[in-house]
Amino acid sequence: MDMENYPILLSSSSSSSLATAIPFSSNMVTSHVINHLHGNNPPGFLGLKSEMDTPLSSDDFTTTLPQIQSFGGPKNEMKLGIKKGEKKIRKPRYAFQTRSHVDILDDGYRWRKYGQKAVKNNKFPRSYYRCTHQGCNVKKQVQRLSKDEGIVVTTYEGMHTHPIEKSTDNFEHILNQMQIYSAF
DNA sequence: CGCGTTTGACCGGCGC
DNA sequence: GCGCCGGTCAAACGCG
Numbered sequence: 001m002d003m004e005n006y007p008i009l010l011s012s013s014s015s016s017s018l019a020t021a022i023p024f025s026s027n028m029v030t031s032h033v034i035n036h037l038h039g040n041n042p043p044g045f046l047g048l049k050s051e052m053d054t055p056l057s058s059d060d061f062t063t064t065l066p067q068i069q070s071f072g073g074p075k076n077e078m079k080l081g082i083k084k085g086e087k088k089i090r091k092p093r094y095a096f097q098t099r100s101h102v103d104i105l106d107d108g109y110r111w112r113k114y115g116q117k118a119v120k121n122n123k124f125p126r127s128y129y130r131c132t133h134q135g136c137n138v139k140k141q142v143q144r145l146s147k148d149e150g151i152v153v154t155t156y157e158g159m160h161t162h163p164i165e166k167s168t169d170n171f172e173h174i175l176n177q178m179q180i181y182s183a184f
Numbered sequence: 185c186g187c188g189t190t191t192g193a194c195c196g197g198c199g200c
Numbered sequence: 201g202c203g204c205c206g207g208t209c210a211a212a213c214g215c216g
Contacts, residue, residue, distance in 0.1 A: 011208055013206095113207080114207095114208065115207065117205090117206065117207070117208095119206095120205080120206095125209095126206090128207070128208075141207095
């Protein structure tokens with residue numbers, strides 16, 4: 001998947017934008033994941049896909065996601081940020097699948113759950129989380145495939161504008177978790 | 185008490 | 201216009 005089209009992921013190369021965007025920091029790891037997408041998957045990671053308005057080829061997960069636009073919150077800001085003359089700002093979001101039995105993968109940020117809805121064609125619900133940091137409107141949703149309940153799909157949208165609130169070596173715990181749960 | 189989850193209501197978009 | 205669907209709100213509740 002050509003990430004070049006998603007400047008939000010790659011711009012500002014210096015201060016680890018990927019780390020702010022993708023909680024699983026370190027460009028090495030991420031590129032590693034991407035490189036392995038079209039072949040053998042690294043343990044834990046089963047896939048990573050960026051999506052905006054791309055027609056989804058896989059009807060399995062990530063059912064039709066309407067353009068949600070402007071994660072402001074209250075309705076006054078909720079209206080589409082599409083004003084005349086402006087092209088619609090597509091909010092980049094990207095999902096990756098992990099093999100895990102636990103839904104809550106601690107990625108170093110603090111999330112507050114704000115919703116949970118049932119997913120069609122899926123017996124498992126989808127949980128909606130929002131970053132609790134003030135001014136940070138990063139959202140994520142966690143979903144589990146009914147096909148294979150061992151797979152958890154986490155979809156992030158937005159970019160963190162603040163450092164991680166937890167110790168960074170917690171990242172290793174995550175990797176350990178993944179490898180542990182990917183053992184089956 | 186402060187912060188996070190739960191859960192039904194609500195809301196806007198879209199298809200019929 | 202109506203009803204479905206996906207996403208969000210917010211009050212109540214739970215927990216340290």
